[in-house]
Amino acid sequence: MSREGRIGAWAALGISLLGAVIYGGTLQHPFVFDDLLSILEAEEIESLWPPGRAFEAPPGSGQSGRPLVALSLALNYWLAGRAVLGFHLVNILGHIAAALALLCVARRCLVATGEASGAAATGLAFAIAAVWVSHPLHSDAIGHIIYRNETLMALFYFLTLYGALRAFEGEKKWLILAPLACLASMACKEVAVSLPLMVFGFDVFFGAKSARAAFAKRGAFYAALAFSWIGLAFFVASGERGDSVGLGHADVVGVADYLRTQMIAVPIYLRLTFVPWPLIFDYHDGVVVRHWQEVWLPGVLLMSLLGLCIHSCSKRRVAGFLGLAVAVILAPSSSLVPLAGEFIAEHRMVLPLAPLLALVVLFANRLLRPSKARAPWLAPALLALVLAGLSATTIARNRDYRSALVLWQDTTKKRPANSRAWNQLGLAQRDEGQAAAAEASFSESIRLEPRVGMAQFNLGNLLVSRGMGKTGVYWLREALERRPRDARVLFGLGTVLINNHEPAAGVQHLERAIDLQPGWLQIRARLAWLRATHPEASLRRGGEALQAAHELLARGGKRPRFLDILAAAQAEVGDFAKAQASASEAARVARSEGKQTLAQQIDARQALYAAEQPFRQP
Structure with missing residues (x-):
């Protein structure tokens, strides 16, 4: 194995160990919230036969319209019944696998864009993937089992990008494997709708250099990627998501109301990326913004950032593309498709966190570049310090998932006006035999x-x-x-x-x-x-x-x-x-x-x- 290969192997091992250490203590945490409908009460997961049975899902469940998520739950049940350890193990392994895929994607992107090469590219890619795998914003998607749809979607999203980069280098098998991974990502969650555009955009800015050249070189490849949109439409049509997606509450929350409310949500996501506290399991009490004047300031700031990213992209700058990637990934759940059940949800940052953290790592690398000759230890020391802080915060947050009672007590403490949290606290208290307390929580x-x-x-x-x-x-x-x-x-x-x-x-x-x-x-x-x-x-x-x-x-x-x-x-x-x-x-x-x-x-x-x-x- 070459020196560069050994460095890559050590990087992969480090990321795997980091993920295992951070989430190893969650293996016996119970099912919570949507896990009850999606797993404990879902008879659909109990059979892998006849063919197609494993892709079915209860109406309104987290796997409805997401066949690969449904299949993963059925496989979990087939292997160990409803033993919670097996479900958590799949979530953790999926998270680590996604981080390893991100490591590979980040390294190839750094080389393809000329940002770095050789061992330097591997080191930067390791920093991006390590910060991503340890970030506390993932705790929701890992601890809440049905939210594996986020992690699995991210895994196949990264694999699609990796496959596309390999295809750009002339490896023909990836012309088939990348579109399959794209379809798999959309079979996990609808947010992957942005994936064909992301691949095409990267090719236009850093590969073929123009849309016409990209189509001329790889028209059939992009047609195959776009074909996955037909699959996504079928998945969405085949699933019953209840009132959680679309305009199920159009009489209460319209598209414009939802878009205005996201002007508050997105700054929360950005803040939690840099200061991941306090983390909140459920934001159901979020105020619906009815008038544009209520959000003009965050709206102006977000539009300015978006304009800056577009301008930077036009100059073929990596920072601009990464910023635009964050916006494109968040767009389906932050503007285009109203999600009536959750106006704000931390688990939506699982995928967009990757380009955002990549932007931060590249910025930090440029700041530290002049000091590398004098103090080569400084960058690794700062990375170790950041990883230690993020890991400790994530481990502490994971403890809130040790019981439904603790989780909902934490949520009602942080969001005392959250009616759904009080309702869920009542259910947890009921299950713990605290009938009087449950009655009080339901009444609240x-x-x-x-x-x-x-x-x-x-x-x-x-x-x-x-x-x-x-x-x-x-x-x-x-x-x-x-x-x-x-x-x-x-x-x-x-x-x-x-x-x-x-x-x-x-x-x-x-x-x-x-x-x-x-x-x-x-x-x-x-x-x-x-x-x-x-x-x-x-x-x-x-x-x-x-x-x-x-x-x-x-x-x-x-x-x-x-x-x-x-x-x-x-x-x-x-x-x-x-x-x-x-x-x-x-x-x-x-x-x-x-x-x-x-x-x-x-x-x-x-x-x-x-x-x-x-x-x-x-």
């Missing part, structure tokens, strides 16, 4: 934002579980009044009504929930089970339950729960021989998945079918 959330409805929903469920059914149902109805098209609320209220001797009304709510979310198999399964097993004859519809069971198996594969429903429906229509066979298969699959309690329950029902008796709910 309702006081801060009475229109949303989720705190009413959670308060209602809490009160029902504490035996206060009448009061609980009142709050559930209050939630439904505010969220009449929310399938979760309809499902929750319907289930409570069924369990509290109002089954007819409960069934109506379940049917309405299915109309709103036809792809949510959990609701279909609940209604099919009721139609097959309810003790009241007026509510049982064996034929309907049988049809629903077959649809569940067709959509969701041979899950033990679906086979159990099929057996109950077959028994309800009098086909006890088939019911026994289906129950036997359900028990077998349940045992193969380690679900012994469910298997024993199915065995008990199978004994009823053998005696030609249908199962009835107690």
Whole structure:
């Protein structure tokens, strides 16, 4: 191995060790927030078969419309079930892999632009990747498992850039591999929409030197990159993201409102890049800016910075291109596509942090260049000091993710007007057995934002579980009044009504929930089970339950729960021989998945079918 190769290997090893040390202590941290819907409650991740099943996702989940993220979760489940360690390990390894890809991209970019060469280029690339891998702004994307969409998107983004640079050097295999990596990046998150433009822009400014020359040399390559936009459109259309993306709240927050609000968000991101404190998990209480005069100063500053970057790009300066790259990457989530659920989110800086930190490293390198002859130790010492500070800050921030209770206590302390944080704190307190504290947190959330409805929903469920059914149902109805098209609320209220001797009304709510979310198999399964097993004859519809069971198996594969429903429906229509066979298969699959309690329950029902008796709910 050449000296330069050895330096590169040591750089890669250093980055890997740095990432492992910083995030190694997070392996046993629990699932939090969106992880519950996306992983713990997502039956879709439980199967890799039939083909395509692993790409499915619950409506509104973090992997919906992001098939590679969904596949990664299914592979996690296939390897170790819902053991949290495996999910964290993939997040950490993905982060380290992205940093290594950044190391390779940064080195080649430095050489291609003439900024550095040889060992100097490797050293600068190491500084960029090391600062990136250790930066505290990543803690959200690593500690919150479903936010692996950011890290995986960044990994394939960097691989695409790396492949493009190799293709520019004449390595033909990368003409195919780079577009595939581009498509993979878009299959992880929509922000990768900027990737073909980024590759083309680099070629125009530092490669072919003009758009016409770039198209003349590599027209087919750019067509292949652009083809990934068709894939992205398909991914977005195939996913149900609920109200979190687009104009789901257009009556409350319009495009102009969102754009104005981002005039506040972007300076926050820039500040946290240089001073990563305080870090906040959720900014849901962010004020929506309704008038341009409220943000004229940050707007003027941001537009001035953008103009400066464009002017610098026109002079083919690396600093200008890096600054413009930050703007282009942030644009989809900061102006073009309103994200109604999160006006401000620190995890959005995972990818744009790379060009921003590269800009800082190159600036620092130029400042220190005159002193290199007299004090060659100065630059490495400063880098070590920066890495130590960033690593310590990140490790300290990681501790906030050790429990949902700690995380939401930290958030409500830093953002006391955040109604969603109080609601989530209530859920964490409920799970810790702190019912009185949870009730107080839900009440505070309702006081801060009475229109949303989720705190009413959670308060209602809490009160029902504490035996206060009448009061609980009142709050559930209050939630439904505010969220009449929310399938979760309809499902929750319907289930409570069924369990509290109002089954007819409960069934109506379940049917309405299915109309709103036809792809949510959990609701279909609940209604099919009721139609097959309810003790009241007026509510049982064996034929309907049988049809629903077959649809569940067709959509969701041979899950033990679906086979159990099929057996109950077959028994309800009098086909006890088939019911026994289906129950036997359900028990077998349940045992193969380690679900012994469910298997024993199915065995008990199978004994009823053998005696030609249908199962009835107690």
